[in-house]
Amino acid sequence: MNYLIGLLAIVFFFLAVSVIAKSVKLNNKLSGTEDEDSTVDNFNNANGIAMLIFWLLFVILGSWSFMNARPDFLPIAASEHGVKTDNMFWSSMAVVTFAFFISNTLLFYFAFKYRFNKNRKATFYPVNHKLELIWTVIPAIVMAVLVFTGWRTWRDITSQAPSNAAVIELTGHQFGWFVRYAGVEDGELGNVNYKLIDDTNSLGIDFTDKNSFDDFTATELHLPKGQPVLLKIRAQDVLHSVYLPFHRVKMDAVPGMPTKFWFVPTISTDEMRAKLGKPDFNFKVNCTEVCGRGHFGMSITVFVDEPEDYKKWVAEQKPFLATNPAYLDKVPTNLKAKASKYIPIEPIATDSTEAVSVN
Amino acid sequence: MSTAISTAEEVHTHDHDHDHEHHELGFIRTYIFSEDHKTIAKQYLISGILWAFLGGSLSILFRLQLGFPEMSMEWLRPLLGGWIDDSGKLDKEFYLAMVTMHGTIMVFFVLTAGLSGTFSNFLIPLQVGARDMASGFINMLSYWFFFLSSVIMFSSLFIETGPASGGWVIYPPLSALPQAMPGSGLGMTLWLTSMTFFIVSSLMGGINYICTIINLRTRGMTFTRMPLTIWSFFFTAVLGLLSFPVLLSAALLLIFDRSFGTSFYLSEIYIQGQALPNVGGSAILYQHLFWFLGHPEVYIVLLPALGMTSEIIATNSRKPIFGYRAMIGSMMGITALAFIVWAHHMFVTGMNPFLGSVFMFLTLIIAVPSAVKAFNYITTLWKGNLVFTPAMLFSIGLVSLFISGGVTGIILGNSALDINLHDTYFVVAHFHLVMGAASFFGLMAGVYHWFPKMFGRMMNKSLGYIHFWFTFVGVYMVFFPMHYIGIAGFPRRYYTFTALGNDSMAAFTDMNMFISIAAIITFSAQAIFAWNFFYSIFKGKIAPANPWNSNTLEWTTPINPEHGNWPGEIPAVYRWPYDYSKPGAPEDFIPQNVPHSATLESNLPEENAEIAREKDIEGLLGAQNESYTH
Numbered sequence: 005m006n007y008l009i010g011l012l013a014i015v016f017f018f019l020a021v022s023v024i025a026k027s028v029k030l031n032n033k034l035s036g037t038e039d040e041d042s043t044v045d046n047f048n049n050a051n052g053i054a055m056l057i058f059w060l061l062f063v064i065l066g067s068w069s070f071m072n073a074r075p076d077f078l079p080i081a082a083s084e085h086g087v088k089t090d091n092m093f094w095s096s097m098a099v100v101t102f103a104f105f106i107s108n109t110l111l112f113y114f115a116f117k118y119r120f121n122k123n124r125k126a127t128f129y130p131v132n133h134k135l136e137l138i139w140t141v142i143p144a145i146v147m148a149v150l151v152f153t154g155w156r157t158w159r160d161i162t163s164q165a166p167s168n169a170a171v172i173e174l175t176g177h178q179f180g181w182f183v184r185y186a187g188v189e190d191g192e193l194g195n196v197n198y199k200l201i202d203d204t205n206s207l208g209i210d211f212t213d214k215n216s217f218d219d220f221t222a223t224e225l226h227l228p229k230g231q232p233v234l235l236k237i238r239a240q241d242v243l244h245s246v247y248l249p250f251h252r253v254k255m256d257a258v259p260g261m262p263t264k265f266w267f268v269p270t271i272s273t274d275e276m277r278a279k280l281g282k283p284d285f286n287f288k289v290n291c292t293e294v295c296g297r298g299h300f301g302m303s304i305t306v307f308v309d310e311p312e313d314y315k316k317w318v319a320e321q322k323p324f325l326a327t328n329p330a331y332l333d334k335v336p337t338n339l340k341a342k343a344s345k346y347i348p349i350e351p352i353a354t355d356s357t358e359a360v361s362v363n
Numbered sequence: 364m365s366t367a368i369s370t371a372e373e374v375h376t377h378d379h380d381h382d383h384e385h386h387e388l389g390f391i392r393t394y395i396f397s398e399d400h401k402t403i404a405k406q407y408l409i410s411g412i413l414w415a416f417l418g419g420s421l422s423i424l425f426r427l428q429l430g431f432p433e434m435s436m437e438w439l440r441p442l443l444g445g446w447i448d449d450s451g452k453l454d455k456e457f458y459l460a461m462v463t464m465h466g467t468i469m470v471f472f473v474l475t476a477g478l479s480g481t482f483s484n485f486l487i488p489l490q491v492g493a494r495d496m497a498s499g500f501i502n503m504l505s506y507w508f509f510f511l512s513s514v515i516m517f518s519s520l521f522i523e524t525g526p527a528s529g530g531w532v533i534y535p536p537l538s539a540l541p542q543a544m545p546g547s548g549l550g551m552t553l554w555l556t557s558m559t560f561f562i563v564s565s566l567m568g569g570i571n572y573i574c575t576i577i578n579l580r581t582r583g584m585t586f587t588r589m590p591l592t593i594w595s596f597f598f599t600a601v602l603g604l605l606s607f608p609v610l611l612s613a614a615l616l617l618i619f620d621r622s623f624g625t626s627f628y629l630s631e632i633y634i635q636g637q638a639l640p641n642v643g644g645s646a647i648l649y650q651h652l653f654w655f656l657g658h659p660e661v662y663i664v665l666l667p668a669l670g671m672t673s674e675i676i677a678t679n680s681r682k683p684i685f686g687y688r689a690m691i692g693s694m695m696g697i698t699a700l701a702f703i704v705w706a707h708h709m710f711v712t713g714m715n716p717f718l719g720s721v722f723m724f725l726t727l728i729i730a731v732p733s734a735v736k737a738f739n740y741i742t743t744l745w746k747g748n749l750v751f752t753p754a755m756l757f758s759i760g761l762v763s764l765f766i767s768g769g770v771t772g773i774i775l776g777n778s779a780l781d782i783n784l785h786d787t788y789f790v791v792a793h794f795h796l797v798m799g800a801a802s803f804f805g806l807m808a809g810v811y812h813w814f815p816k817m818f819g820r821m822m823n824k825s826l827g828y829i830h831f832w833f834t835f836v837g838v839y840m841v842f843f844p845m846h847y848i849g850i851a852g853f854p855r856r857y858y859t860f861t862a863l864g865n866d867s868m869a870a871f872t873d874m875n876m877f878i879s880i881a882a883i884i885t886f887s888a889q890a891i892f893a894w895n896f897f898y899s900i901f902k903g904k905i906a907p908a909n910p911w912n913s914n915t916l917e918w919t920t921p922i923n924p925e926h927g928n929w930p931g932e933i934p935a936v937y938r939w940p941y942d943y944s945k946p947g948a949p950e951d952f953i954p955q956n957v958p959h960s961a962t963l964e965s966n967l968p969e970e971n972a973e974i975a976r977e978k979d980i981e982g983l984l985g986a987q988n989e990s991y992t993h
Contacts, residue, residue: 154779
């Protein structure tokens with residue numbers, strides 16, 4: 005509502021200005037002061053003054069709206085690298101806001117101050133090498149600092165994932181995410197092959213690879229707090245992009261080209277709920293690469309658990325092979341014995357791969 | 364570069380034999396298939412304006428959805444028919460189609476063709492002192508290829524499956540697979556066909572601009588006496604010439620993938636219950652090719668605007684542009700760097716992180732020449748005597764938007780920060796300010812400034828002021844708060860934000876509504892311009908010969924220049940274009956065609972040496988005339 009009031013105020017401000025302008029013009033016409041041939045008309049002063057007024061209002065409304073919107077920005081990052089990039093974001097913002105403020109102020113102030121005056125002549129001032137040098141070198145130095153800090157952070161974020169990282173696969177499809185965990189036994193994801201995809205095996209898990217036997221799928225993402233997590237990212241049909249807003253994680257999912265992103269979640273879902281005072285708060289995975297009709301709705305819920313809760317949750321999950329024993333047929337004979345370990349005595353024929361899909 | 368070499372014998376590749384006599388051309392050759400650069404410029408301008416209104420109205424449609432998600436759109440059914448779904452809401456695919464077409468139309472059809480096409484065509488011959496473009500025929504073809512491309516793109520809005528809908532960047536596989544979304548069917552075919560013709564058009568234009576600038580400068584018009592407008596058009600044309608062919612190849616490979624079963628961009632795809640046979644392609648390859656044009660494209664739309672505003676700000680500050688050579692140097696730097704920063708659009712595509720570091724470094728370097736330009740503009744205003752014509756207002760607006768939008772580029776060019784901001788409204792706000800609005804302001808400044816030369820009449824100034832203030836305030840009201848939505852992590856191209864969860868949508872309901880209302884007001888204010896423009900063409904006050912007391916050559920032509928531009932000899936050029944308020948001079952401007960021997964009272968010491976060279980310049984007259992006669 006505040007915005008509407010602000011907007012109306014601005015509209016009325018302009019209506020007022022135009023009414024005043026009209027009457028000034030009429031007045032001039034009546035008294036015959038308007039010089040038809042001059043390039044400078046009676047609005048020149050008004051325009052010059054308006055420049056300064058515009059900037060003053062801009063600064064006031066801009067600052068106010070920023071303070072107003074601030075509570076709705078993303079809260080403090082829930083990952084280790086996110087805290088660093090957040091700090092860098094705000095310090096870079098301070099630098100650029102300073103530059104923005106100084107240069108716009110000069111621009112509008114000069115526009116106001118040097119508005120046409122027929123008794124004055126403009127200063128012929130075509131060049132000053134020293135000035136040019138100063139404002140080439142200063143931005144260059146600032147940029148060098150920003151590049152250096154940015155590069156160091158980027159290097160750390162994109163470095164090799166620690167070997168103890170929990171490996172989780174996220175696969176984007178129209179329109180949802182499949183989640184697959186490397187399993188408790190080997191901690192390695194088995195191969196997938198898009199030609200093996202069928203209604204149940206919606207990931208195309210390749211059961212000729214023994215690493216796939218203990219892999220389990222899920223409809224939501226569980227992450228251990230305080231431990232490195234390596235997301236292995238795939239797409240089945242078109243481009244998608246994994247986006248965990250609160251963890252400052254974003255990486256495209258590309259068909260035919262697996263990508264990855266590792267990070268350390270630092271705030272559990274419960275802690276975040278308490279911190280925000282929202283008992284139903286949940287982290288999300290969203291999609292940020294346009295992928296079709298359901299792009300905007302392509303999300304699943306993320307739970308960041310305390311390490312022991314995470315362990316417990318993982319232990320409760322059943323390997324895909326266990327819930328879909330029919331796939332034992334696909335396992336080569338020499339590995340059958342190893343695979344059969346995962347098959348329970350009483351097979352349960354449910355499909356656990358179906359992730360949330362939104363249309 | 365000390366003497367002008369403007370003689371180009373090979374100019375006359377076309378064989379029609381006008382000797383600058385007035386032989387009357389019929390209506391069709393004068394107004395439709397015209398080879399006159401001024402007419403072609405006007406054709407581009409009017410097409411561009413029509414496209415701008417269409418592109419703008421599409422944005423209003425999707426802003427209605429974003430600002431008023433609960434609103435019933437039933438009232439639009441007479442216009443949009445089936446694109447309003449049964450619940451009275453905008454169809455979700457049509458929403459994406461509008462986003463896509465808004466981007467395509469604005470970037471290519473308005474800000475490339477409408478801006479560069481209009482003013483490069485109009486100003487290059489007039490400001491360098493040429494009778495026409497190097498090849499009038501190719502120039503005409505350039506417009507008509509653009510027209511054909513426009514017709515195809517326009518027709519794609521009316522087909523049943525809808526126009527292309529995968530975003531203006533049309534990333535495959537989404538754009539390659541008709542089964543991925545309806546817009547990737549016939550709509551995408553039309554998009555690709557249209558863009559192919561568009562690229563042909565802009566290449567023909569670009570070749571002409573470069574040839575004309577290099578070969579057809581009048582005697583005395585050395586490179587360092589060229590107005591900054593011409594420099595900017597030159598760099599723009601070079602950028603276009605080197606980068607558009609890459610887009611053409613990207614588009615061709617996509618056409619092959621779509622229609623001939625190749626796998627340039629496709630690999631391991633399972634869609635709609637079917638595993639496709641394509642393996643080995645790379646979706647990232649397309650992005651590299653696309654952005655190799657896509658990034659220079661930013662400067663293709665921005666540089667002409669910067670060039671024109673340099674001219675307009677100098678003229679209306681009644682002061683030389685500050686740092687003429689630094690301005691050229693920074694444009695040159697921007698041009699060169701524009702080719703080697705493309706992958707900053709791809710930091711999170713899974714590209715090798717090392718490349719990310721390299722492109723971050725190169726990207727942030729671009730901030731330096733851009734900062735130099737901004738500071739030079741500001742210093743030009745300092746101690747000037749500013750005349751706020753509508754063109755001047757829009758130029759100052761451009762500088763402000765260029766700064767405000769530019770500074771956030773420093774944030775986004777930082778790969779580590781881009782992780783979270785990529786594809787959010789922060790990016791949308793950034794490029795709309797620095798590229799969209801700034802270039803649009805350049806376009807408007809150009810129209811207001813050169814309208815008298817184009818149509819021999821003046822536009823109404825007061826309406827111009829009202830138009831400016833509504834647009835300037837409006838643009839900031841739309842795009843400044845948009846940064847906040849981006850910082851809050853809202854992704855772009857979202858139909859609605861419900862899936863972000865946690866009531867984050869509610870937080871910005873008011874803000875989105877505010878932005879939409881501001882957008883509607885800003886868009887509506889453009890009607891003031893449209894009325895002023897079209898009314899003034901026919902009914903405006905007759906323009907004086909040099910309404911803004913400007914120095915450049917176009918103002919030495921008759922008020923309504925005929926084909927060939929100057930009825931007599933083309934004037935010679937003796938000085939740079941920025942001798943405004945020169946100490947000692949009786950007037951506050953000295954046009955470029957005034958020799959130093961005529962301005963002894965105001966010559967700087969080193970300029971007296973130029974007097975001796977005036978004879979050499981005059982001596983080139985014969986050779987120059989030679990080049991125009993057959």
